[in-house]
Amino acid sequence: MIPYQVIITVKLGFKSLKLHKLRSVLTMLGIIFGVCSVIAMLAIGEGASFEAQEAIKRLGSNNILIRSLKPPEQSRQQTSGGGRGGQIKYGLTYDDGARLQATIPGVVRVLPMRIIRENVRFQRSEVPCQIIGTLPFYPEVTGASVVRGRFLAHFDEEHKENVCVITTGLARRLFPFQDPLEHAVRIDAFYYRVVGIVQERSQPEQRSQSGKMEGQPLDNNVYIPLNASRTRFGDVLIRRSAGSFEAEEVQLHQVTVQMRDLAAVETADPQVKTLLSRFHDQNDYEVIVPLQLLRQAEQTKRIFNIVLGSIAAISLLVGGIGIMNIMLATVTERTREIGVRRALGAKKSDVMMQFLVETVVLAVGGGLIGVIVGVTVPLVVSQLTTMKTIVTLWSVLLAFGISGAVGIVFGLYPAKSAAELDPIEALRHE
Amino acid sequence: MVEAPRNPGSTSASAAVDSRGIIRIERLEKTYVLGEENIVRALAGVDLRIEQGSFVAIMGPSGSGKSTMLNILGCLDRPTAGSYFLGGEDVSRMSDDALSEVRGRRIGFIFQSYNLIAQLTVIENIQVPLFYRGQDLRTSYDRCVELAKLVGLGDRLTHRPTQLSGGQQQRVAIARSLVNDPLMILADEPTGNLDSRTGAEVLELITHLNQGGKTIVLVTHDDKVAARAHRIVRMKDGRIDQDIYRTAETAGLRQPERP
Numbered sequence: 282m283i284p285y286q287v288i289i290t291v292k293l294g295f296k297s298l299k300l301h302k303l304r305s306v307l308t309m310l311g312i313i314f315g316v317c318s319v320i321a322m323l324a325i326g327e328g329a330s331f332e333a334q335e336a337i338k339r340l341g342s343n344n345i346l347i348r349s350l351k352p353p354e355q356s357r358q359q360t361s362g363g364g365r366g367g368q369i370k371y372g373l374t375y376d377d378g379a380r381l382q383a384t385i386p387g388v389v390r391v392l393p394m395r396i397i398r399e400n401v402r403f404q405r406s407e408v409p410c411q412i413i414g415t416l417p418f419y420p421e422v423t424g425a426s427v428v429r430g431r432f433l434a435h436f437d438e439e440h441k442e443n444v445c446v447i448t449t450g451l452a453r454r455l456f457p458f459q460d461p462l463e464h465a466v467r468i469d470a471f472y473y474r475v476v477g478i479v480q481e482r483s484q485p486e487q488r489s490q491s492g493k494m495e496g497q498p499l500d501n502n503v504y505i506p507l508n509a510s511r512t513r514f515g516d517v518l519i520r521r522s523a524g525s526f527e528a529e530e531v532q533l534h535q536v537t538v539q540m541r542d543l544a545a546v547e548t549a550d551p552q553v554k555t556l557l558s559r560f561h562d563q564n565d566y567e568v569i570v571p572l573q574l575l576r577q578a579e580q581t582k583r584i585f586n587i588v589l590g591s592i593a594a595i596s597l598l599v600g601g602i603g604i605m606n607i608m609l610a611t612v613t614e615r616t617r618e619i620g621v622r623r624a625l626g627a628k629k630s631d632v633m634m635q636f637l638v639e640t641v642v643l644a645v646g647g648g649l650i651g652v653i654v655g656v657t658v659p660l661v662v663s664q665l666t667t668m669k670t671i672v673t674l675w676s677v678l679l680a681f682g683i684s685g686a687v688g689i690v691f692g693l694y695p696a697k698s699a700a701e702l703d704p705i706e707a708l709r710h711e
Numbered sequence: 712m713v714e715a716p717r718n719p720g721s722t723s724a725s726a727a728v729d730s731r732g733i734i735r736i737e738r739l740e741k742t743y744v745l746g747e748e749n750i751v752r753a754l755a756g757v758d759l760r761i762e763q764g765s766f767v768a769i770m771g772p773s774g775s776g777k778s779t780m781l782n783i784l785g786c787l788d789r790p791t792a793g794s795y796f797l798g799g800e801d802v803s804r805m806s807d808d809a810l811s812e813v814r815g816r817r818i819g820f821i822f823q824s825y826n827l828i829a830q831l832t833v834i835e836n837i838q839v840p841l842f843y844r845g846q847d848l849r850t851s852y853d854r855c856v857e858l859a860k861l862v863g864l865g866d867r868l869t870h871r872p873t874q875l876s877g878g879q880q881q882r883v884a885i886a887r888s889l890v891n892d893p894l895m896i897l898a899d900e901p902t903g904n905l906d907s908r909t910g911a912e913v914l915e916l917i918t919h920l921n922q923g924g925k926t927i928v929l930v931t932h933d934d935k936v937a938a939r940a941h942r943i944v945r946m947k948d949g950r951i952d953q954d955i956y957r958t959a960e961t962a963g964l965r966q967p968e969r970p
């Protein structure tokens with residue numbers, strides 16, 4: 282058939298379907314729901330996994346994070362028999378950091394952090410913050426970027442300088458009118474001069490829900506030299522809880538090990554765990570490998586896609602059977618028309634093509650409506666909720682292609698049976 | 712004129728001798744095997760020649776083989792035995808596709824129940840045979856409009872069959888049967904579903920076509936319809952019982968078919 286005949290045949294398909302509008306729409310419903318659910322669910326799944334992956338990537342896929350954990354009550358080591366409710370000692374030590382740096386192959390840097398919760402004051406404002414004592418290469422490891430001024434320098438570290446770097450969010454909150462640089466903020470009893478403003482890799486403010494992902498620093502952060510933190514705050518921290526004091530000795534709250542590349546992360550992961558277990562006889566730390574989380578997220582997404590694909594396949598199958606059923610009825614109903622067409626010169630192949638095209642028009646029409654609804658639903662969902670949705674082009678093309686294929690597969694049998702009708706019998710049909 | 716079987720050895724010679732015989736049927740048989748013992752000979756050896764421009768009415772009792780005959784003439788069916796030459800071409804052994812082609816190019820059908828296609832308009836119904844010939848419908852649109860005017864439906868081009876009366880529908884069917892400029896028009900009881908007045912009008916139209924040179928073969932039970940034909944072929948039990956010419960010079964001449 283030349284393209285012109287195809288166009289006429291497609292138009293004919295539309296005309297035949299328009300003759301029974303309601304029936305055609307009802308027949309398409311199966312495909313509409315199938316295609317719509319594929320696209321909408323893929324968009325929601327894609328959005329969720331995108332968010333998870335972003336959150337993980339923020340941790341740095343080349344990094345291994347080790348975080349101090351307060352061990353469970355029973356297994357605590359009492360370090361001092363002191364009378365003050367008890368002082369516990371746990372977590373990562375400076376030695377751990379040094380050992381990791383020295384023994385793990387492929388390590389680029391080991392970034393220690395002390396994280397202390399304390400209020401930060403400037404003039405009359407006061408903001409609860411995380412005071413993070415760390416080393417000058419913090420930005421290189423975590424991907425934070427210096428927006429203004431500078432980050433902490435080796436000089437500050439050596440001299441335990443009373444300087445600090447604050448995050449953009451804190452700068453906005455503490456210094457709504459002044460320029461934070463060259464002002465000093467008060468933490469506890471000490472004043473720290475602000476020398477720079479940093480932007481964390483993500484903007485946790487905007488996605489505070491997912492931003493709290495595993496140890497992700499909140500936006501109210503103040504960075505001070507590690508040595509300054511050690512000398513100003515000491516290693517023993519007092520925590521007031523339920524009317525009693527609890528003192529705990531923690532040297533480092535987190536150590537981020539930056540590896541050379543992804544391959545090095547894989548080999549280093551068990552080595553880090555083994556090394557730490559040698560020197561910790563209680564379970565007072567956790568190792569987080571963002572790369573593995575990423576892999577897991579991808580794996581989860583794959584499984585999600587398979588489940589989704591099966592649901593979609595079933596609904597499209599049901600839709601296809603619905604179409605086939607109606608087309609078989611149509612062929613019976615239009616037996617006379619088939620006979621007439623055959624008498625007027627239609628070959629078997631012409632009749633076949635006519636009904637096949639009609640089925641494909643039905644299926645692809647349903648697919649088209651399904652695509653439109655399927656693209657709209659995620660838009661509405663992301664408008665009404667905080668859920669992120671991503672409609673990928675391939676999911677639209679896939680859904681569309683499948684609906685066309687459903688049309689062909691389920692149209693073949695009815696079309697074939699139409700073509701095989703005996704013209705005389707067909708003409709005699711009531 | 713007696714149409715006696717010719718010398719079987721000289722079929723091609725006979726085609727050359729009488730090129731006016733657009734239909735030549737020789738010892739045509741159609742047998743339906745319904746069971747071991749049950750064999751129906753719907754056509755039991757029919758010889759027939761129809762000249763170009765003639766108007767033939769086929770009559771006969773029910774079950775005598777008229778429809779079977781017309782189906783074979785219309786290339787909708789193939790004979791069990793015998794041969795059928797249409798315009799000098801042996802169509803009795805053609806493939807299904809080739810028969811479709813012959814139907815589309817050389818034969819026009821008019822049915823008792825009009826058989827228009829419901830989802831198409833008047834003009835589109837007229838175009839259907841051209842579509843299956845692979846023609847670009849835009850180039851032949853004007854001609855189709857002319858045909859619609861010829862049958863008196865020039866102002867109903869975009870109407871649907873359901874919006875037309877029976878007589879109007881049959882007129883559309885007549886226009887459709889003419890669109891491929893066929894060798895002959897086959898009509899199976901074309902006035903059977905119409906009241907006498909519209910039936911007469913339709914018959915008038917068919918007669919008019921014949922006067923314009925179209926070959927027409929129609930099956931009818933109605934003597935008034937048959938009265939318009941030049942020739943009446945009466946069938947009985949799958950054979951031609953009577954073959955009567957009613958043209959001016961041979962009117963009333965009875966011619967026994969079997970030699």
Ligand SMILES: Nc1ncnc2c1ncn2[C@@H]1O[C@H](COP(=O)(O)OP(=O)(O)O)[C@@H](O)[C@H]1O
Nearest residue numbers: 743751752753772773774775776777778779780
């Ligand atoms: N498809 C068929 N199968 C079996 N017998 C048939 C078939 N078509 C016709 N016949 C038989 O062939 C004979 C001639 O039928 P038909 O040509 O329809 O007669 P008419 O049209 O003159 O009434 C009848 O006996 C009929 O029963």
Ligand SMILES: [Mg+2]
Nearest residue numbers: 774777778779
């Ligand atoms: Mg009959």
